[in-house]
Amino acid sequence: MRTKTKKITIRLVGEDEDVEFKRVDVNPKIDANDLQKLVEEWTKIPPGFQEIKFNGTEVLYGERPIKGIKTGEELVVKHTELSWWNEYKNCVELMKKSRSDKVALAKEAVKHHTRLKESGFFNVYAQFSNFRRQNHTKVAAWTDEDVVLICKATEEYFRNIHDERRGNEDSEFKIYFEERPAEVGGRPASTIAFVRIHGEDVFTKFNIKCHHSDPEGSSSDQEPDVSEFYCYKLLALIGVAPESHFISPSTSTGTKTSTYVATEWKDELELLETVIEENSLTADVVVQLVVLRVLLSIDDLHEQNCGRWKGTQDVAIVGFAPSDQFGVPAGIKDALLRTFPNKYWKTQWSDIKKEYDDDTWLKMAKKYLDKWDLENKLDLAKEQFDPTRGILKDLENGFKKRQDRESPTDQLNNYIDVIRENLEKAETLFNSLV
Numbered sequence: 001m002r003t004k005t006k007k008i009t010i011r012l013v014g015e016d017e018d019v020e021f022k023r024v025d026v027n028p029k030i031d032a033n034d035l036q037k038l039v040e041e042w043t044k045i046p047p048g049f050q051e052i053k054f055n056g057t058e059v060l061y062g063e064r065p066i067k068g069i070k071t072g073e074e075l076v077v078k079h080t081e082l083s084w085w086n087e088y089k090n091c092v093e094l095m096k097k098s099r100s101d102k103v104a105l106a107k108e109a110v111k112h113h114t115r116l117k118e119s120g121f122f123n124v125y126a127q128f129s130n131f132r133r134q135n136h137t138k139v140a141a142w143t144d145e146d147v148v149l150i151c152k153a154t155e156e157y158f159r160n161i162h163d164e165r166r167g168n169e170d171s172e173f174k175i176y177f178e179e180r181p182a183e184v185g186g187r188p189a190s191t192i193a194f195v196r197i198h199g200e201d202v203f204t205k206f207n208i209k210c211h212h213s214d215p216e217g218s219s220s221d222q223e224p225d226v227s228e229f230y231c232y233k234l235l236a237l238i239g240v241a242p243e244s245h246f247i248s249p250s251t252s253t254g255t256k257t258s259t260y261v262a263t264e265w266k267d268e269l270e271l272l273e274t275v276i277e278e279n280s281l282t283a284d285v286v287v288q289l290v291v292l293r294v295l296l297s298i299d300d301l302h303e304q305n306c307g308r309w310k311g312t313q314d315v316a317i318v319g320f321a322p323s324d325q326f327g328v329p330a331g332i333k334d335a336l337l338r339t340f341p342n343k344y345w346k347t348q349w350s351d352i353k354k355e356y357d358d359d360t361w362l363k364m365a366k367k368y369l370d371k372w373d374l375e376n377k378l379d380l381a382k383e384q385f386d387p388t389r390g391i392l393k394d395l396e397n398g399f400k401k402r403q404d405r406e407s408p409t410d411q412l413n414n415y416i417d418v419i420r421e422n423l424e425k426a427e428t429l430f431n432s433l434v
Contacts (some may be wrong), residue, residue, distance in 0.1 A: 008069060010042050010043065012078065012194075019043075049081060049120065083127075085128055086118060088116060116338075157247040157262070158173070159175075175195045177193050204264060226415075227415040246262075261319075268311070269307055271307040284315075291426075295426065297325075298320045303345060329425075365426075369427075
């Protein structure tokens with residue numbers, strides 16, 4: 001004889017107010033697996049994280065765990081990670097206060113957040129998900145420069161590339177990390193990764209850094225800027241910067257700010273800091289940095305972010321920041337003659353600049369602009385970096401949007417248009433030189 005189904009209530013507890021799913025059809029002879037599927041269907045709690053009670057007693061997963069249930073009775077369910085939610089929320093609430101241990105609290109919050117997210121917790125509780133949505137980005141931003149999290153995100157990123165390349169082939173992925181040598185400058189939070197992926201016989205060395213560079217132990221809550229990533233690609237194409245990868249926030253802490261730049265390490269780099277100390281800074285290097293700062297609207301070209309390639313006067317840039325506002329200078333000639341790359345070595349720029357007349361300075365600028373062939377590299381860089389596809393699609397909702405720009409793509413197109421206009425003005429100026 002077929003057993004009649006009963007109409008019961010599934011009560012989800014945990015939030016300020018319980019959520020009731022009424023008139024749920026259930027067979028009293030349902031087995032444990034099917035009961036778990038039923039609870040997941042209504043509450044979204046995965047089977048491995050369900051606590052189910054009937055008549056005040058936790059259901060034992062036997063052959064018929066709710067035998068005898070009647071119409072009108074209820075099952076009380078909750079997510080088993082609920083206690084970790086309380087730990088997470090406590091860390092977040094403490095961070096809202098003025099405290100000196102915000103970084104430690106943020107790391108703890110991110111750890112709890114990862115556990116909750118992996119268990120499907122935020123798909124279950126709308127109230128808790130809203131709290132997370134309103135607070136987590138700012139909390140997690142305090143962990144942007146945590147080396148452990150940088151390493152975790154980096155390993156996940158390159159492992160995905162390895163798996164994509166190998167397809168069904170057996171191939172071992174290898175990665176290890178070392179501290180960034182103090183003598184080469186950079187931030188203490190930066191780290192060095194050695195990576196070998198499918199199809200490569202040797203390890204490739206990468207410098208991994210956070211995309212922003214606020215004081216250590218602070219939070220910028222600064223979202224990635226699409227023009228910054230495009231510029232990395234452009235600089236690599238003209239031989240000024242090494243190849244770079246961008247590790248999106250979706251692979252790390254659940255924040256839109258902790259995006260990392262993995263730059264291929266070049267041992268032939270001579271940092272500007274060393275060049276200045278050795279009193280070997282030349283006008284060629286200075287002029288190139290001025291041109292790039294003016295035409296590409298980039299800043300932060302300090303002594304540990306740039307230099308030259310060994311044995312040459314070709315400039316090298318391994319780090320920079322996009323200017324707060326990009327645009328076409330009112331006077332391109334004055335900008336190329338008066339702009340200094342960074343305030344921290346303005347004296348060195350001034351000492352070199354005064355040795356050259358304006359025409360000679362501008363002719364040097366023209367020489368390197370011709371060498372780079374920037375005009376023809378703009379579209380090539382855009383092909384390599386497209387925010388609507390590939391790994392960088394993950395960053396679409398995390399890009400910093402400039403004022404009056406509707407989307408990252410809109411901003412990128414505007415940025416390229418500005419560079420083109422700057423190049424046109426520079427070419428007109430250089431063609432007027434005798």
